Amino acid sequence: MRPAETARYAAAVISIALALTGCKKGESQADKPRLTPQVSMRDVTFHSAALNREMQYRVVLPSEVAPGQKLSVVYLLHGGGGGFRDWSNYSDVARFAEQGLLMVMPEGDSSYYVNSASEPQDRYEDYIVNDLLSEIQSKFLVATGRSNRAIVGVSMGGFGAVKIALSHPDLFAFAAGISSAIDVPSRPFSAKRISQWRHHSAIFGPWKSKTRRDNDPFVLTRSVDPKGTPYFYLSCGEQEGLLPANRQFAALLAQRQFQYEFHTGPGGHDWNQWNGRLTEVFQSLQKHLSGENGLTRHGE
Secondary structure (H helix, E strand, O other): OOHHHHHHHHHHHHHHHHHHHOOOOOHHHOOOOOOOOOEEEEEEEEEEOOOOEEEEEEEEEEOOOOOOOOEEEEEEEOOOOOOOOHHHHHOOHHHHHHHOEEEEEEOOOOOOOOEOOOOOOOEHHHHHHHHHHHHHHHHOOEOOOHHHEEEEEEOHHHHHHHHHHHHOOOOOOEEEEEOOOOOHHHOOOOHHHHHHHHHHHHHHOOOOOHHHHHOOHHHHHHHOOHHHOOEEEEEEEOOOOOHHHHHHHHHHHHHOOOOEEEEEEOOOOOHHHHHHHHHHHHHHHHHHHOOOOOOOEOOO
16 A cells, blocks of 8 residues: 555545544543533542542532532433543533533553453442542542432443443443444454454454443343333434444334334434434433433334
């Protein structure tokens, strides 16, 4: 391949990778949170026992909280190639904290929020469900119990939110996967994506291994009791390569009679599309966190 062709090929690969992660070139260095006057923000560093290292998270909460008021908690998981600042910098999610919610945005690296099959110290699922939940309860005045917790994610974070909700249905009343990379553990080998395959294998283990099955939302959905799981909100853009897998997953939820809703609409794998979904996400979230029984919607 000629040098010019090599450069063009490399640029194309980088462009595709950035699109898939929902990140824009150069934005990873900027920290410009989109806040409203009615909310406040804090960045916190704490020690995770599961990871045996210091980890960061960002919280956004109402500027004024009534004496004795306890906040429901929404955990927001970022996508691959992103970081804990993404939700506040690239979306308008902060405005929903005005509704009496504590938004928690943890650093997830490129982990898919699961316990790594190859790195014993990279127990990201344990970090979220054990260390982070305990950390939030100890530092903030929050309402405890499943009915006061939700977990929401985009892309890799959408996978993490759905997978964690299926594996720990006692912890969350609501889970949302927006443009979820829902099929990652079941993706077959592809020579065109060899580096991605290696990364996924390091996290999920060898093809068809037990660790792959244990972290596969399709497998988990077939084995858990739908009556004990959270309410699921799913969405995907019509211009996304992830749409077929998300349609298949929604069909499986319907087949197994889970409570869920699934939406599609114009848009690609990016924050513009995800940000446009948030009003709908938080309308559903508030309904289910407050204990109201809404109708399951199977439409798009």
